[in-house]
Amino acid sequence: xxxxxxxxxxxxxxxxxxxxxxxxxxxxxxxxxxxxxxxxxxxxxxxxxxxxxxxxxxxxxxxxxxxxxxxxxxxxxxxxxxxxxxxxxxxxxxxxxxxxxxxxxxxxxxxxxxxxxxxxxxxxxxxxxxxxxxxxxxxxxxxxxxxxxxxxxxxxxxxxxxxxxxxxxxxxxxxxxxxxxxxxxxxxxxxxxxxxxxxxxxxxxxxxxxxxxxxxxxxxxxxxxxxxxxxxxxxxxxxxxxxxxxxxxxxxxxxxxxxxxxxxxxxxxxxxxxxxxxxxxxxxxxxxxxxxxxxxxxxxxxxxxxxxxxxxxxxxxxxxxxxxxxxxxxxxxxxxxxxxxxxxxxxxxxxxxxxxxxxxxxxxxxxxxxxxxxxxxxxxxxxxxxxxxxxxxxxxxxxxxxxxxxxxxxxxxxxxxxxxxxxxxxxxxxxxxxxxxxxxxxxxxxxxxxxxxxxxxxxxxxxxxxxxxxxxxxxxxxxxxxxxxxxxxxxxxxxxxxxxxxxxxxxxxxxxxxxxxxxxxxxxxxxxxxxxxxxxxxxxxxxxxxxxxxxxxxxxxxxxxxxxxxxxxxxxxxxxxxxxxxxxxxxxxxxxxxxxxxxxxxxxxxxxxxxxxxxxxxxxxxxxxxxxxxxxxxxxxxxxxxxxxxxxxxxxxxxxxxxxxxxxxxxxxxxxxxxxxxxxxxxxxxxxxxxxxxxxxxxxxxxxxxxxxxxxxxxxxxxxxxxxxxxxxxxxxxxxxxxxxxxxxxxxxxxxxxxxxxxxxxxxxxxxxxxxxxxxxxxxxxxxxxxxxxxxxxxxxxxxxxxxxxxxxxxxxxxxxxxxxxxxxxxxxxxxxxxxxxxxxxxxxxxxxxxxxxxxxxxxxxxxxxxxxxxxxxxxxxxxxxxxxxxxx
Numbered sequence: 001x002x003x004x005x006x007x008x009x010x011x012x013x014x015x016x017x018x019x020x021x022x023x024x025x026x027x028x029x030x031x032x033x034x035x036x037x038x039x040x041x042x043x044x045x046x047x048x049x050x051x052x053x054x055x056x057x058x059x060x061x062x063x064x065x066x067x068x069x070x071x072x073x074x075x076x077x078x079x080x081x082x083x084x085x086x087x088x089x090x091x092x093x094x095x096x097x098x099x100x101x102x103x104x105x106x107x108x109x110x111x112x113x114x115x116x117x118x119x120x121x122x123x124x125x126x127x128x129x130x131x132x133x134x135x136x137x138x139x140x141x142x143x144x145x146x147x148x149x150x151x152x153x154x155x156x157x158x159x160x161x162x163x164x165x166x167x168x169x170x171x172x173x174x175x176x177x178x179x180x181x182x183x184x185x186x187x188x189x190x191x192x193x194x195x196x197x198x199x200x201x202x203x204x205x206x207x208x209x210x211x212x213x214x215x216x217x218x219x220x221x222x223x224x225x226x227x228x229x230x231x232x233x234x235x236x237x238x239x240x241x242x243x244x245x246x247x248x249x250x251x252x253x254x255x256x257x258x259x260x261x262x263x264x265x266x267x268x269x270x271x272x273x274x275x276x277x278x279x280x281x282x283x284x285x286x287x288x289x290x291x292x293x294x295x296x297x298x299x300x301x302x303x304x305x306x307x308x309x310x311x312x313x314x315x316x317x318x319x320x321x322x323x324x325x326x327x328x329x330x331x332x333x334x335x336x337x338x339x340x341x342x343x344x345x346x347x348x349x350x351x352x353x354x355x356x357x358x359x360x361x362x363x364x365x366x367x368x369x370x371x372x373x374x375x376x377x378x379x380x381x382x383x384x385x386x387x388x389x390x391x392x393x394x395x396x397x398x399x400x401x402x403x404x405x406x407x408x409x410x411x412x413x414x415x416x417x418x419x420x421x422x423x424x425x426x427x428x429x430x431x432x433x434x435x436x437x438x439x440x441x442x443x444x445x446x447x448x449x450x451x452x453x454x455x456x457x458x459x460x461x462x463x464x465x466x467x468x469x470x471x472x473x474x475x476x477x478x479x480x481x482x483x484x485x486x487x488x489x490x491x492x493x494x495x496x497x498x499x500x501x502x503x504x505x506x507x508x509x510x511x512x513x514x515x516x517x518x519x520x521x522x523x524x525x526x527x528x529x530x531x532x533x534x535x536x537x538x539x540x541x542x543x544x545x546x547x548x549x550x551x552x553x554x555x556x557x558x559x560x561x562x563x564x565x566x567x568x569x570x571x572x573x574x575x576x577x578x579x580x581x582x583x584x585x586x587x588x589x590x591x592x593x594x595x596x597x598x599x600x601x602x603x604x605x606x607x608x609x610x611x612x613x614x615x616x617x618x619x620x621x622x623x624x625x626x627x628x629x630x631x632x633x634x635x636x637x638x639x640x641x642x643x644x645x646x647x648x649x650x651x652x653x654x655x656x657x658x659x660x661x662x663x664x665x666x667x668x669x670x671x672x673x674x675x676x677x678x679x680x681x682x683x684x685x686x687x688x689x690x691x692x693x694x695x696x697x698x699x700x701x702x703x704x705x706x707x708x709x710x711x712x713x714x715x716x717x718x719x720x721x722x723x724x725x726x727x728x729x730x731x732x733x734x735x736x737x738x739x740x741x742x743x744x745x746x747x748x749x750x751x752x753x754x755x756x757x758x759x760x761x762x763x764x765x766x767x768x769x770x771x772x773x774x775x776x777x778x779x780x781x782x783x784x785x786x787x788x789x790x791x792x793x794x795x796x797x798x799x800x801x802x803x804x805x806x807x808x809x810x811x812x813x814x815x816x817x818x819x820x821x822x823x824x825x826x827x828x829x830x831x832x833x834x835x836x837x838x839x840x841x842x843x844x845x846x847x848x849x850x851x852x853x854x855x856x857x858x859x860x861x862x863x864x865x866x867x868x869x870x871x872x873x874x875x876x877x878x879x880x881x882x883x884x885x886x887x888x889x
Contacts, residue, residue, distance in 0.1 A: 001058075001059055002043075002045060003043075003063070004042060004043050004045065004046040004057060004059065004060050004063050005040055005041070005042055005043070005046075005060070005063040005064055005066075005067050006018075006019060006023070006027070006040060006041050006043065007038075007039075007040045007067060007070065008023075008026050008027050008030045008036060008038060008039050008040060008041070009027070009030055009031075010027065011023060011024055011026075011027030011028075011041065012024065012027050012028050012031060013025055013027070013028035013314075015027070016095045017044065017095055017231075018043050018044060018045065018234070019041045019043060019044070019093070019234050020041070020044055020092075020093035020094050020095055020233055020234030020236075021093055021094065021095055021096065021097055021335050022091065022092070022093030022234070022236055022333055022335070023041030023093050023234045023236050025333065025334050025335055026039070026041070026236060026238070026333065027041070028313075028334075029310075029331050029334060032309065032313065034306055034309070034310075034331050035328070035329055035330050035331055036330070036331050036332075037238050037239045037240070037241050037330055037332070038071055038074050038075065038238075038239050039071065039088070039236060039237050039238035039239055040067040040068075040071065040236075040237055041093070041234050041235070041236050041237075042060070042064070042206060042234060042235040042236075042237070043234055044094075044095070044231060044232040044233060044234045045057075045232075046060055046210075046235075047210045047213060047232035047233050047234065047235070048230070048232040050207070050210045051210060051213065051214065051232060056206075056207070061203075064202075064203075064206075064237075067237075068202075068237075071086070071088075071237075071239060072086055075239055079108075079109045079198045079199065079202070080108075080109035080110070080111060080114045080197075080198025080199075080201075081114065081117065082113040082114055082116070082117050083117045083120070083121075084117055084121050085109050085110070085114035085117050085118055085121075085198075086109060086239060087107050087108060087109040087110060087114075087118070087131075087239070087240040088108050088109060088202065088237050088238060088239055088240055089104065089105065089106045089107070089108065089236075089237070089238050089240055090104070090105045090108055090202060090205035090206055090209060090235060090236070090237055091104045091105075091209070091235070091236045091238065092104060092209045092212060092213075092233045092234075092235065092236075093233060093234045093235070093236050094213070094227070094231060094232070094233040094234070095231050096225070096227050096231075097335055097338065098218060098221055098222070098225075098227070099338075099451065099454040099455055100428070100451045100454070100455065101212075101215070101217050101218040101221045101432070102209060102212040102213060102215070102218055102233055103142040103143075103205075103208050103209050103211075103212040103215075104138070104142070104209075104277070105135070105138045105139055105142055105143065105201075105205040105208070105209075106131075106134060106135065106138060106240065106275060106276075106277065107131045107132070107134055107135040107138075107240060108135065108139075108198065108201045108202050108205055109198040109201065109202075109240075110128075110131060110132045110135050111196035111197075111198070112196065114198070115128050115129060115131075115132045115179075116128075118131065118132075119172075122242075122245055124245055124246060125172040126170075126171055126172040126175060127242065127244055127245050127246070128172075129172050129175035129176045129178075129179060130170075130175045130244055131242070131244065131275075132175070132179050133175050133178045133179045133182055134275065134277075135201075136151075136179060136182040136183060136186065136194055137151040137182055138277075139194070139201065139204075139205065140182065140185065140186045140189070140190065140194070142205075142208050142212070143204050143205055143208040144186060144189075144190040144192070145190065146185060146186060146189040146190055147189065150185050150189065151182060151185060154178065154181050154182065154185065155167075155178065158170065158174060158177070158178055158181075162174065168273060182194075202237065206235050206237075209233065209235045210232075210233070210235070212233075213232055213233045217430060217432045220432050220433060220436070221432060221455075223800060223806070223807075224432075224436060224459060225459075226806060226807060226849075228806070229803055229806075238332070241323045241325045241328075241330040241332075242275070242323070242325050243271075243273070243274050243275050243276065243323040243324060243325065244273055244274055244275050245273070245325060245326055246273055246326070247272050247273050248296070248324075248326050248327050249272070249273060249323075249324050249325050249326055249327075250270055250271055250272040250273060250274060250295075250323070250324045251270075251271055251274050251275055251276045251321075251322070251323045251324070252268055252269055252270035252271065252286070252289060252292070252321075252322055252323075252324075253268050253269055253319070253320065253321050253322075254266075254267070254268035254289055254303065254307060254319075254320045254322065255267040255268055255317060255318070255319055255320070255337055256307045256308070256310065256311040256317055256318045256320075256337075257311075257317045257343070257347055257350075258343065259317065259319070259337050259338060259339040259340065259343055259457060260339075260340050260342075260343060260393055260394065260395065260396060260457070260497075261340070261342060261343055261346070262317075262339065262340075262342060262343035262344070262345070262346030262347045262350065263346070264350070266288075266289050266290045266304070267289060268288075268289035268320075269286035269287070269288065269289060269447040269450075270286055270287055270288070270289050270291060270292050270295070271286045271287070272287075272295065275323075276321060276323065276332065285445055285446070285447065285466055285468065286446075286447045296324065296327060298327075299324050299327065299328075299329045302329050303322065303329060306320075306329075306331065307320060310334050312356070314334075314336060315351065315356045315357055316336045316337075316347075316351070316365070317336065317337045317339055317343070317347055318334050318335070318336065318337055319333075319334065319335050319336070319337030319338070320333070320334045321333040321334075338454060338457045339457060340373075340395055340396050340457050341366075341369075341370035341371070341373040341374050341396075342374060342396060342529050344365060344366045344367075344370050345366050345370070345371075345374070345529060345532040345533055345536060346528055346529060346532050347365070348362040348363070348365040348366050348532070348536060349362060349531075349532040349535055349536065351365075359535075359536075359539045360539075360543065360881045362536060362539070363536050363539055363540050363543070363874065363877050363878050363881060364878060364881060364882065366536060366874070367848055367874070367875070367878065368848035368851070368871035368872070368874050368875045368878075369848055369871075371513075371533070371870055371871050371874050372868070372871050373397070374511060374513040374529070374533065375511055375513050375514045375517075375867070375870070376397060376398070376511060377398060377508035377509060377510060377511060378397070378398045378495075378497070378508060378509060378511050379398045379493065379495055379506045379507070379508055379509070380506070380507045380508060380509040381509070383506055383507045383509075385493075385500075385502045385506050386502055386503040386504060387500050387501065387502055387503075388469075388481040388482070388484050388486075388492075388501055388502065388503050389467040389469040389470050389481045389500075389501040390467065390469070390498075390499050390500055390501065391442070391443070391444075391464040391465055391466045391467030391468070391470075391499045391501065392447055392453070392464065392465045392466045392467075392499050393464065393495075393496055393497055393498055393499040394447075394450075394452065394453035394456060394457070394463040394464060394465040394496060394499075395441075395453060395456040395457045395461060395462055395463035395496045396462065396496040396497040397440065397461070397462030397495075397496045397497070398462065398493070398494075398495055398496075398497075398506070398508050399421060399438075399439040399440025399461075399462035399493065399494050399496070400419065400421075400439065400491065400492075400493045400505050400506065400508070401418070401419035401420040401421045401438065401439040401440065401491065401492070402418060402419070402420050402421070402488075402489050402490065402491055402492075403420070403421050403423050403442075403479070403486050403487070403488055403489070403490050403491075403492050404420045404421070404422055404423065404434075404438070404488055404489075405422075405423050405424070405472070405474050405477045405478070405479075405488055406434065406474065406477075407422065407430070407431045407432075407433050407434025407435070407437075408434070409434070409477075409488065410422045410433075410434035410435075410437040410438045411433050411434060411437045413437070414437035414438075419439045420437070420438045420439060421438060421439060421440045421441070421442055421492050421494055422434045422435060422437075422438035422440070422441050422442070423442045423443075423470075423472060423479055423486075423492075424441075424442075424443050424444075424452070424472065424474065425443060425444050425445050425472045425474065426443050426444075426445040426446045426450060426451065426452065427441065427443060427446075427450075427451050427452040427455070428451055431452075432455070435452075435455060435456065435459070435461065436459065436461075438461070439461075439462065440461065440462035440463060440464075440494045440496065441456050441461060441462070441463040441464075441465075442463075442464050442465075442467060442470075442492075442494050442501060443463075443464070443465045443466065443467070443472075444466070444467050444468060444470040444471070444472045444479070445465075445466060445468075446465045446466050447465060447466050450465055450466070452465050453465045456496075462494060462495075462496035463494075463496050464494045464495070464496055464499050464500075464501060467499070467501055469481050469482070470501070481501070484503060486503070490503075491504055491505050492504070493505060493506040512526055512527065512529070512530050513529070513530060513533055516530050516533065516534065517563065517564045517565070517870055518560070518563055518564075519563050523535075536874070537565075537870065537873060537874060539877065540873055540874045540876065540877025540878065541565070541873060541877060542877070543877040543880045543881050544873065544876035544877040544879075544880050545855065545876070545879075545880050546851070546854065546855050546859065546860070546861060546862055546872075546876040546879065546880070547567045547568070547860060547861035547862075547876075548565065548566060548567060548861065548862055548863070548864070548869055548872045548873045548876055549561075549566055549567060549568040549569055549570030549571075549624070549626070549839065549841075549861050549862070549863040550562075550564070550566040550568075550569055550570065550863060550864065550865065550866045550869050551569070551570060551571040551572075551573070551841060551845075551863050551864060551865050551866075552566075552569050552571075552572060552616070552866060553572055553573050553574075553576040553577065553616075554612075554615070554616070555615035555616050555618065555619045557866055558615075558616050558619035558620050558625075559619045560866045561866035561869055562619065562620060562623070564866055564867070564869040564870055565869055565870060565873050566623075566866065566869045567623060567861070568620060568623040568624040568625060568626075568713075568861070569616065569620055569623070569624070569625040569626055569627075569863070570626050570773060570839050570840075570841045570845070570861060570862070570863020570864075571626060571628060571717075571773070571841035571863050572616060572625060572626065572627045572628060573628055573631070574609070574612075574627060574628060574629060574630050574631075574694060575630050575631055575632050575636075577608070577609065577612045578605075578630070578637060582605070582608060583637055585601055585604050585605050585608075586601075586605075586634070586637040587637065587638065587662065588600070588601040588604070589601035589602065589605070589687075589690075590634055590637070590638065590665050590669070591658075591661050591662070591665055595688075598687075598688070598689065599689065602689050602690065602693040605693060606693050606696065606697050607697075609693065609694060609697035609698075610697040610700050610701045610704075611701075612697075612701075613627065613697055613698050613701035613702075613714070614701040614704055614705065617701055617702060617705050617710070617712040617713075617714065618705060618710060620713075621705070621710045621711050621712065622710075622711040622713070623713060624713045624714075624715055624748075625712070625713060625714050625715065626715040626717050626750075626771075626773060626839075626841070626863075627694075627698055627714060627715065627716060627717060628717040628719050628752065628841075629684060629691050629694050629695070629716065629717065629718055629719060629730075630683060630684070630690065630691075630694065630719075631679060631680050631719040631720065632679055633669070633671065633674040633675070633677055633678055633679040633683070634669055634678070634683065636674075638662060638665060638666050638669065639662060639666065641666050641667070641670060644659065644662060644663050644666060645663060647659060648660060648663050673787075675778075675781070675787065676782075679719075679720060680718075680719040680720025680721070680752075681718050681719060681720050681721050681726045681727070681730050681751075682720065682726075684718070684730055684733075685726065685729055685730065691718075691730060691733060691734065692733055692734075692736075692737050695716060695733070695734045695737040695738065696737050696740075696741065698714050698716060698747065699714075699737060699738050699741035699742075699745045699747065700741060701714075702714050702745045702747065703741055703742060703744065703745050706744055706745070712745075714745075714747045714748075715747060715748040715749075715750060715771060716734055716747050716748070716749050716750070717750055717751060717752055717771075717773055718730045718731070718734075718749070718750070718751045718752070719751070719752045719754070719775070720752065720754060720755065720778075721751040721752065721753075721755075721758055721765060722755045722757045722758050723757070723761065723764075723765075724761070724764045724765050724767060724768055727751055727765055727768040727769060728768050731749050731768050734749055735749070748770040748771055748837070749769070749770055750769045750770050750771030750772060750773065750837070751765060751768075751769045751771075751772065751773075752772075752773050752774070752775040752778075752841070753765075753772050753773070753774045753775065753779065753822075753825050754774070754775030754776075754777075754778035754779045754782070755778070755779070755782055756779070756782055756783055756821055758825070759779070759821035759822065759824055759825040760821070760824060760825075762824065762825035762826075762828040762829040762832075763828035763829065763831060763832045764832075765829070766828070766829040766830075766832035766833040766836055767832055767833070769829075769833075769836070770833075770836070770837065771836065771837035771838070771839070772825065772826075772829055772836060772837075772838050772839070773838075773839045773840065773841045773863075774822055774825070774838075774839070774840040774841070774842065774859075775841060775842050776813060776818065776822075776840055776842030776843075776844045776845075776850075777810065777842040777843060777844075778842075779818055779821065779822075779842070780809050780810055780813075780814065780818050780842075783814070783817055783818050783821060784809060784814075784817070784818075786809075788810055796808055810843070811847060812844070812847050812849045812850055813844045813847070813849075813850040813853055815853055819853055819857075822840075822853075822854075822857060823857050826838060826857050826858055826859070830858075837860055838858070838859045838860050838861075839859055839860055839861040839862065839863060840854055840859060840861075840862050840863065841863040843864065843865075845862035845863045845864040845868075845872060846862070846864030846865060846868030846869075846871055846872050848871065848875045851872055851875040851876060851879060852875065852878070852879040852882070855876065855879035855880065855883060856879070856883065862876070
């Protein structure tokens with residue numbers, strides 16, 4: 001029988017799969033000799049059994065009893081005993097941090113008898129009754145499903161009756177009265193009495209934590225953070241220590257470095273006479289951690305020593321929860337802390353400079369998503385601004401949107417395509433949907449360790465917290481800042497880097513990181529962040545095996561891609577060159593009724609195509625440029641069938657001859673499934689001269705560059721090939737054209753692998769191809785049988801809710817299905833042609849997770865939009881480091 005319960009003395013930080021992050025780290029701190037309250041952890045394996053079978057595993061109750069008995073022996077008191085009760089907390093703890101998403105219950109073991117014993121033991125009747133009402137409130141909400149607002153409203157009514165807004169002004173009699181009120185709420189709402197048996201309280205709380213793994217907010221958070229649903233959560237049962245025993249007690253959260261900026265120093269929040277939930281909930285504004293030095297210097301000094309110990313042990317920024325109980329420091333949790341993108345880059349370089357990690361590990365500590373965040377615009381420094389408030393710079397960025405005061409309003413606005421700022425007094429886990437939908441988050445309460453701040457940093461979302469000058473009235477849907485009133489729908493701007501809140505829309509400017517990539521800002525002239533990005537990008541480039549190209553269709557895009565570090569173009573889409581004024585020439589081609597008319601249309605297009613290709617080859621001189629011959633169906637270049645039909649019908653006998661011919665062509669070319677019809681290589685084989693015109697334009701552009709002293713390296717890509725016979729016909733024509741232009745022009749000829757049949761017959765196709773480029777957008781569509789333009793809007797959201805997808809297969813490559821086809825094509829293609837060049841040009845080429853897969857299967861390069869090139873470069877380096885096993889983890 002597996003072991004389901006581990007004492008804190010039995011685990012370590014490497015058992016996160018089994019004990020969850022919290023349990024593993026509590027064990028690790030216990031092993032380090034730090035002051036951790038005794039306790040034990042119920043494993044994730046027990047949770048998975050419970051969620052699968054609907055009941056706790058056999059033997060779990062007995063193991064809990066065994067460890068509870070040992071805990072009681074250690075503490076010298078029994079759970080909930082009347083005269084001197086042992087109280088425990090029951091807290092979740094998944095492998096990956098999910099702040100506030102799952103349930104916690106504190107003060108378990110209190111009832112009408114033990115509360116008296118706790119009061120006598122502590123010599124503080126107010127504290128005991130405050131702890132008891134907290135238990136009923138948390139238990140009622142998380143275990144019995146009672147609406148938490150009912151408890152909050154009762155508390156607010158009591159404070160209003162006492163003429164105060166501060167919990168600290170309530171006395172023992174007030175809390176004793178509140179206990180009775182809360183019990184009545186439980187009885188009325190849950191249909192049962194609040195359980196007074198301590199063991200029943202604990203067992204029900206454990207099951208509630210298990211259940212919270214599948215709560216709506218936890219599922220949504222896992223989906224947002226791509227945390228596997230099958231992991232489950234551990235449960236930690238820990239002896240209670242109390243921060244609400246008086247002003248010599250308190251609770252806090254500390255960071256070994258600033259999670260917003262990465263700077264070293266004393267960062268965190270502290271709250272006297274409070275329990276931990278008060279800090280993260282943001283219901284009372286905290287004081288900075290540095291103030292603890294004046295409040296209790298011995299505890300402050302001890303805490304700084306422990307922070308240094310933990311950072312040196314974990315070799316990273318640590319996020320620490322602690323409680324001070326009558327002058328004694330207790331450590332309740334540590335974990336590698338969530339941080340902003342800027343902090344991640346700075347901290348990685350700082351730790352490398354300190355010799356704690358090497359540069360391989362440093363690039364492992366950052367990722368492409370964080371780099372993309374650093375490239376977002378920020379508020380222009382010289383723009384006129386009207387500041388109405390200032391809070392804490394909880395998560396950086398520049399966010400502009402209409403103020404909304406509920407998560408529902410944020411979600412509804414996002415569905416309409418409107419940008420919003422979610423404004424709340426403080427957020428709680430139920431606000432997660434609105435936080436995801438909004439551009440930024442603004443709260444009037446809470447600090448850098450409040451729920452809003454922690455979750456926003458994890459999502460890379462701009463956030464300003466604790467803007468005390470704001471009076472937020474959620475029910476009236478407005479906020480007041482002095483004489484300024486902001487109602488729902490009014491535009492505001494928030495700066496998560498400074499904490500400033502502005503009225504109206506503030507213009508944004510390019511970030512320094514983008515200016516660095518553009519070459520406008522030298523690394524040496526930039527700030528510490530730019531220098532950190534520069535340093536880690538250089539190491540990633542040195543480590544990478546995958547090259548990074550860009551998808552670019554114009555000389556301007558090609559030039560930007562080159563500035564951003566692209567080593568060539570992996571996809572130049574020639575059909576984009578046929579739009580605008582040139583559409584008329586394509587119409588002439590389609591309407592041609594004779595070879596002479598067709599040739600005339602192609603002759604008109606040829607010099608324009610040559611000019612296009614010359615500019616791109618010039619911008620990418622000395623680097624490969626993969627040019628895809630025209631791919632989409634021709635109907636895309638014609639007027640809309642309905643609009644043209646109406647136009648001709650209304651004109652009647654006066655309709656022009658061209659419109660009549662256009663309408664006839666639209667009907668003739670109309671297809672039920674055009675993306676599976678006459679397009680790609682099929683179009684080139686059916687319309688004589690079309691591909692030849694494009695190949696000639698490529699060859700003549702390359703010849704011109706050679707005459708100018710350039711180094712053109714064109715690669716001709718034939719799209720939508722499904723058989724070697726198609727490729728052979730198209731290749732033969734292309735080779736004849738290249739030979740006719742002159743022997744100096746060299747061009748590789750290859751194909752896109754974007755159909756399942758092409759992947760499955762790659763060994764044959766490689767006989768006629770010098771390179772493969774995987775078109776993973778179409779390969780995903782044809783493998784799944786999806787039309788991307790239709791399904792993403794129609795049912796993908798439902799599929800994500802049901803867990804059919806963890807993430808859209810158009811966003812991150814489907815490894816099991818589409819990825820297997822890629823792997824087969826790589827292996828069979830290289831078996832036929834060992835020097836076969838392999839790349840990918842779908843949007844997956846810029847997706848961080850997909851880049852790692854492409855490295856793993858042995859591609860030579862990825863190609864993505866110019867703006868994503870730095871992201872792909874970083875991920876290519878990270879993939880090489882992780883695959884080689886040379887990182888220092």
